[in-house]
Amino acid sequence: MSRARHTVHVTSPDGTRIGATVTGEGRPLVICHGSINTAAHWRGFADAMAPFMTVYAADRRGRGESGDGAAYAFRREVEDIEAVLDVAGPDAVLLGHSFGGLVALAVALARPLPALVLYEPPAPLAGPVGGExxxxxxxxxxxxxxxxxxxxxxxxxxxxxxxxxxxxxxxxxxxxxxxxxxxxxxxxRATDAFGADLARFAAITAPTLMVTGLRSPAWLVSGSKTIHRSIPNSRLIEIPDDAHDAFATSPRAFAQLVHSFLREHGAA
Structure with a gap:
């Protein structure tokens, strides 16, 4: 069932206007999507979560409801999501998918979060992701x-x-x-510059759910498991029948998985 939604805009520290599509009611959940995606790709998931949480599906800079800065830097991405979290409220949970998972990791290192959900962040643990x-x-x-x-x-x-x-x-x-x-x-390029330092993730205190689809490319699965082991309070859930985009292919099942974890940790 389609849910009512509206858009809010925030201004990032560099002046870029960032939009987020808001769906549902309850505790806030901010989504930081991956590359070649927009907030619109998360509508099915947001609809499934709407009875339980208020979903803020941010459009990362350069697409959808968001503007773009004159000069790109990974730090700007982090600041964008922090600005959305500030509007969502101090009890907002963060979910990061793919490249958005790297952004979410950086946010979690910069500020305390009540809970964190990661879906296959592509850290370059075995060498450059893009390279030549x-x-x-x-x-x-x-x-x-x-x-x-x-x-x-x-x-x-x-x-x-x-x-x-x-x-x-x-x-x-x-x-x-x-x-x-x-x-x-x-x-x-920002992914390759993110580096393979796993020790830094020991500083993440938030209860963390790491999700990986077993039909995803092997390097994403193994990398997700390695990062999971580097976060002190992390749980790994493997989805057997989905790949890198369960939020789109199985939105209700993925929403149930996320909601169950957050409810268990008092974050939903």
């Missing part, structure tokens, strides 16, 4: 072939099986992804 493929991605963007760029990114960054860029034109929802494709390479 970023140049080929940027070349495709420069010549205006956003679909070919997405095909390169899907294969080289995420490590899904290679598909032809022209075939992505026929996939529902990829027109929106193609429109924001130029943002991906800067996020992959």
């Amino acid at each position: 493929a970023i140049a080929r991605y940027d070349a495709a963007i420069a010549r205006g072939d956003h679909y070919e760029a997405l095909a390169i990114g899907s294969a080289e960054f995420v490590r899904f099986p290679r598909v032809r860029g022209d075939l992505l034109r026929t996939v529902p929802g990829f027109a929106e992804r193609a429109a924001i494709a130029p943002t991906w390479s800067r996020e992959i």
Whole structure:
């Protein structure tokens, strides 16, 4: 069932206007989505969570309801989500998916959170995630072939099986992804710069749920497990029948999983 929703805007410290779609009622849950995604991709999950929590699905900078800054930096992403958390309230829980999971980790290191949910943050634990493929991605963007760029990114960054860029034109929802494709390479550069230092995560005190889909690429699964072991109060849940996007393919089941964990820890 579709739920009533509205949009709020906050101003990040660098002056960028960040939008968040608000759905539901109850304790606030802020979503920090991944690359080549927008808040709109989380509507099914937000609807499923709406009876229990107020979901703030932020559009990260450069897409959706959000503006973009003149100069990109990973720190700006962290500040954006902190600004949304400030509006949501001091008891807000944070959920970060993929690249948004790296942002969420950085937020959790910068401020206390009542609870944290992570879904396959792609930390470069076994070497660069983008590496030399970023140049080929940027070349495709420069010549205006956003679909070919997405095909390169899907294969080289995420490590899904290679598909032809022209075939992505026929996939529902990829027109929106193609429109924001130029943002991906800067996020992959930030991912590679995030580093492989696991010791820092020992400072995270929030009860943490690490989620991984067993149909995801092996490096995302193993990396999620390694990060999970580095966070003192972390629980790992493996979803057997989903990959990197259970929030979209199985939104109700994923919402039940998240809500159960948060309720157990008094955060829902």
